[in-house]
Amino acid sequence: MSTTETTASGVGPVEGAPVYTVDNPAPLIEAPRKRTKKSPKSTRGNFELAAWLFMRLSGIVLVVLVLGHLLIQLVLDGGVSKIGFAFVAGRWASPFWQVWDLLMLWLAMLHGANGLRTIINDYAERPNSRLWLKGLLYTATVFTILLGTLVIFTFDPNIR
Amino acid sequence: MATPVLDKADAAGQPEPGFADSPYITVTFRVRRFNPEVAAEATWEDFQLEIDPKERVLDGLHKIKWDVDGTLTFRRSCAHGICGSDAMRINGKNRLACKTLIKDINPEKPITIEPIKGLTVLKDLVVDMEPFFQAYRDVMPFLVVKETNEPTRERYQSPEDRERFDDTTKCILCAACTSSCPVFWNDGQYFGPAAIVNAHRFIFDSRDEAGEQRLEILNDRDGVWRCRTTFNCTDACPRGIEVTKAIQEVKRALITRRY
Structure with missing residues (x-):
């Protein structure tokens, strides 16, 4: 047990010898969550509200679209074995199925992308990792939506 | 005839049966x-x-x-x-x-x-409770009225109007809810359940006139929309406030205000 005068740093003998003294003060702990100039500015606008509402509404619509899609593709009329180029070409001959698939593509991609955006916001701590993850996410989303839309509208059943 | 008090004093001397x-x-x-x-x-x-x-x-x-x-x-x-x-x-x-x-x-x-x-x-x-209290201050947790003159009588409120926000008046600002929220753990920018509860207390107060302003503050990127309804706050609240419900009510107020 140390018998030296340690009261100056406020550390009693119970805690052992002090690492820091008056001449060698402990490093100041910067509060990491302090609102500084660097912390994000408050936003005015309804983007988050719209995104929240979109998730609920698109979720409801997607339940119908996706379950219907799975039923047609995997269960009814011979199940998965019937799916082939001819089957897809036959369905996309009808504007109804074109719109169905287009709606499903857009809603599912936006719903999933917004969900991942939320997860990135919740879990990525550093602004830089957020930036990169979200950049990657948005790029992939836009690419998939555009490519899918292009295929649905320019699909040629007579392709060789 | 012994008084009940004396009876009790007698019994107190002996250990209760079943106890060591x-x-x-x-x-x-x-x-x-x-x-x-x-x-x-x-x-x-x-x-x-x-x-x-x-x-x-x-x-x-x-x-x-x-x-x-x-x-x-x-x-x-x-x-x-x-x-x-x-x-x-x-x-x-x-x-x-x-x-x-x-x-x-x-x-x-x-x-x-x-x-x-x-x-x-x-x-x-x-x-350090400062970020917690900062979020609390940001939602303006005080009565706001537009009138400029000193009131000449009490601000009356019906029991039903008082009941509307009764649950959220119980908050003691202990931070048990906010510090149990996984969204707050991440970057601490989220307002947190406690600030929203205290905004709720005034948003739904019939005497208050700044509800619109508070809703606008909570419509922020770090406002109520970051709530993931994990119910950690409701479980943690030592006062039994239905915190998640209060947050959902603020969300509903925001949506019905817009659409």
Whole structure:
């Protein structure tokens, strides 16, 4: 047990010898969550509200679209074995199925992308990792939506 | 004929049947210690206590501080569940040390006591509450009225209008809810359940006239839309406030205001 005068740093003998003294003060702990100039500015606008509402509404619509899609593709009329180029070409001959698939593509991609955006916001701590993850996410989303839309509208059943 | 008082005094001398001579049991308090002047890292420290299981965790902490190790640092003020100073993470759950009986949290195993999460630890169980109170101040937790003259009579309110926000008036600002919220743990920019509860208290107050302004503040990127309805806050609230429900009511108010 140390018998030296340690009261100056406020550390009693119970805690052992002090690492820091008056001449060698402990490093100041910067509060990491302090609102500084660097912390994000408050936003005015309804983007988050719209995104929240979109998730609920698109979720409801997607339940119908996706379950219907799975039923047609995997269960009814011979199940998965019937799916082939001819089957897809036959369905996309009808504007109804074109719109169905287009709606499903857009809603599912936006719903999933917004969900991942939320997860990135919740879990990525550093602004830089957020930036990169979200950049990657948005790029992939836009690419998939555009490519899918292009295929649905320019699909040629007579392709060789 | 003995009076009831005397009867009671007689009975008090004998131990109740089924109880051992001593009500005390040995409990291990495993406390998360941190002192930035001694070490950069927090460590666990065990304390063995002889304590009545019907006492509270706060009594155990007092025993440690007063009799064993005076350097143990924690906040407490009223010690009766009103001031909200002694919220801490006891056995992994945010509770008030002054409202938690030792017999209720399995004293056979070591009782872990940590500071609440998501706020900077200053020493032992004391955290920097400033970000928490900053979010609280940001929602304007005070009555706002547009009239410029001094009121000449009370602001009347029907019992039904008072009932509308009764639940959220119970908040004691202990931070048990906000520091149990995983969204707040991440970057601390989220307003947090406590600030939203206190905004709710005024948004739904019929006498208040700044509800629109508060809704606008909570419509922010770090406002109510970051709530993931994990119900951690509702579970943690020592006052039994339905915190998640209050947050959802603010969300609904925002949506019905827009559409």
